[in-house]
Amino acid sequence: MNAQLTPALANGDLDAFWMPFTANRQFKANPRLLAKASGMHYWTADGREILDAVAGLWCVNAGHGRREITEAVTKQLGTMEFAPTFQMGHPIAFELANRLAKLSPPGLDRVFFTNSGSESVDTALKIAIAYHRARGAGQRIRFIGREKGYHGVGFGGMSVGGMVNNRKFFGSSMVPGVDHLPHTLSIEHNAFSRGLPQWGAHLANELERLIALHDASTIAAVIVEPISGSAGVILPPIGYLRRLREICDKHDILLIFDEVITGFGRIGKPFAAQAFDVTPDLMTTAKGLTNGAIPMGAVFAHRKIYDAFMQGPENTIELFHGYTYSAHPVACAAALATLDVYAKEGLLSRAASLAAEWEDAVHSLRGLPHVIDVRNYGLIGALELEPRAGKPGARAFEVFLECFERGVMVRQTGDTIAMSPPLIVESKQIARMVETLAAAVRHIA
Ligand code: PXG
Numbered sequence: 001m002n003a004q005l006t007p008a009l010a011n012g013d014l015d016a017f018w019m020p021f022t023a024n025r026q027f028k029a030n031p032r033l034l035a036k037a038s039g040m041h042y043w044t045a046d047g048r049e050i051l052d053a054v055a056g057l058w059c060v061n062a063g064h065g066r067r068e069i070t071e072a073v074t075k076q077l078g079t080m081e082f083a084p085t086f087q088m089g090h091p092i093a094f095e096l097a098n099r100l101a102k103l104s105p106p107g108l109d110r111v112f113f114t115n116s117g118s119e120s121v122d123t124a125l126k127i128a129i130a131y132h133r134a135r136g137a138g139q140r141i142r143f144i145g146r147e148k149g150y151h152g153v154g155f156g157g158m159s160v161g162g163m164v165n166n167r168k169f170f171g172s173s174m175v176p177g178v179d180h181l182p183h184t185l186s187i188e189h190n191a192f193s194r195g196l197p198q199w200g201a202h203l204a205n206e207l208e209r210l211i212a213l214h215d216a217s218t219i220a221a222v223i224v225e226p227i228s229g230s231a232g233v234i235l236p237p238i239g240y241l242r243r244l245r246e247i248c249d250k251h252d253i254l255l256i257f258d259e260v261i262t263g264f265g266r267i268g269k270p271f272a273a274q275a276f277d278v279t280p281d282l283m284t285t286a287k288g289l290t291n292g293a294i295p296m297g298a299v300f301a302h303r304k305i306y307d308a309f310m311q312g313p314e315n316t317i318e319l320f321h322g323y324t325y326s327a328h329p330v331a332c333a334a335a336l337a338t339l340d341v342y343a344k345e346g347l348l349s350r351a352a353s354l355a356a357e358w359e360d361a362v363h364s365l366r367g368l369p370h371v372i373d374v375r376n377y378g379l380i381g382a383l384e385l386e387p388r389a390g391k392p393g394a395r396a397f398e399v400f401l402e403c404f405e406r407g408v409m410v411r412q413t414g415d416t417i418a419m420s421p422p423l424i425v426e427s428k429q430i431a432r433m434v435e436t437l438a439a440a441v442r443h444i445a
Pocket residue numbers: 057058115116117118119121150151152153225229230231258259260261286287411413
């Protein structure tokens with residue numbers, strides 16, 4: 001018999017919390033409550049052990065309940081729970097920025113702190129526009145995003161994003177002057193590719209078409225995820241990102257990589273920019289930065305961008321942007337402890353050493369009923385299911401529920417099941433994830 005970890009919720013107790021990105025009524029009719037976490041596992045409120053195949057929500061890269069992080073947070077709370085960073089500073093904010101600068105791709109050694117991925121994205125977009133203005137190119141105000149892109153839920157991120165449901169409910173409340181590249185998901189050409197797909201580098205050339213339409217002189221930046229997570233794990237075709245970089249360089253357009261998911265070791269290097277050897281001008285991060293323990297995000301800017309702002313009288317604020325909690329001391333402490341754990345345990349390269357095993361494991365799902373694609377890179381894997389007729393997403397949602405019943409937490413988006421386990425995952429746990437997913441897919445059929 002499982003021990004109850006938290007008191008059962010009385011009827012109606014679930015009403016007040018308006019849950020994010022959740023079917024509230026469906027959830028509240030049959031809630032899935034998590035009450036405890038350690039290592040690779042959660043425990044439900046009624047004491048069931050759940051293997052975490054998604055690192056919480058792609059963020060708990062070093063596994064749950066890391067003592068080092070808890071201690072650093074506790075110590076910081078006892079020393080100084082808050083300090084402003086507007087016209088003031090505190091030492092560990094600078095220490096953290098320096099540590100991050102050492103991990104970053106070449107040149108991206110200036111760090112602006114935020115509290116989430118959405119804030120990182122909106123910050124990067126604003127920096128891009130203000131950068132061009134600072135250089136006398138104030139007419140460069142357009143952005144190019146990509147279909148199926150997810151860049152968080154702020155007005156900027158929503159506008160450059162390309163997830164239809166995240167946009168259509170909000171009318172015309174979009175940042176003006178945004179256009180979108182085509183997405184790179186092609187099951188027709190690339191189904192069951194192992195790692196990066198061969199077909200599709202030419203899709204980057206669409207950027208030339210959009211530039212011809214809008215004129216380069218009006219475009220501030222192109223923003224893409226090196227690997228899309230939320231849209232269901234969409235990989236860049238071989239050569240695609242490099243081509244985007246070349247076109248941006250040719251037209252003096254900034255390239256922003258949204259590394260909220262790929263950052264901090266998810267694909268075997270600190271950042272995807274390093275894994276793919278393509279360096280953006282701005283890089284947005286969040287999730288893995290504090291191992292999910294305290295909300296925090298960071299925008300990495302190329303030094304040339306920072307330097308462009310450091311002109312004019314020295315007593316003027318160079319960038320009219322920031323958050324009360326930018327570089328919050330408790331978040332800084334959590335991030336520093338997280339980076340220590342990553343370094344001590346080699347976690348930022350661990351996905352590379354597990355990648356082949358992970359690839360074989362997820363591709364063993366090929367051939368199961370209704371599986372129309374399997375995609376993988378680093379420690380990311382996805383299973384694409386054929387939608388039920390007239391009910392998009394229903395089959396994958398049932399698989400997600402079935403996996404949870406069987407003790408494994410995966411993530412469902414549309415008709416995709418995504419997995420992105422903590423980077424501490426062991427072989428037997430990889431096997432368990434895949435076996436459970438296979439059993440769930442067969443059960444649902
Ligand atoms: N950019 C990218 C690339 C993301 O994946 C954000 C920005 C926004 O981050 P915040 O911290 O504001 O949520 C994200 C977030 C999923 C899933 O199921 C993915 C995200 C969030 C929630 C669920 O794939 N990504």
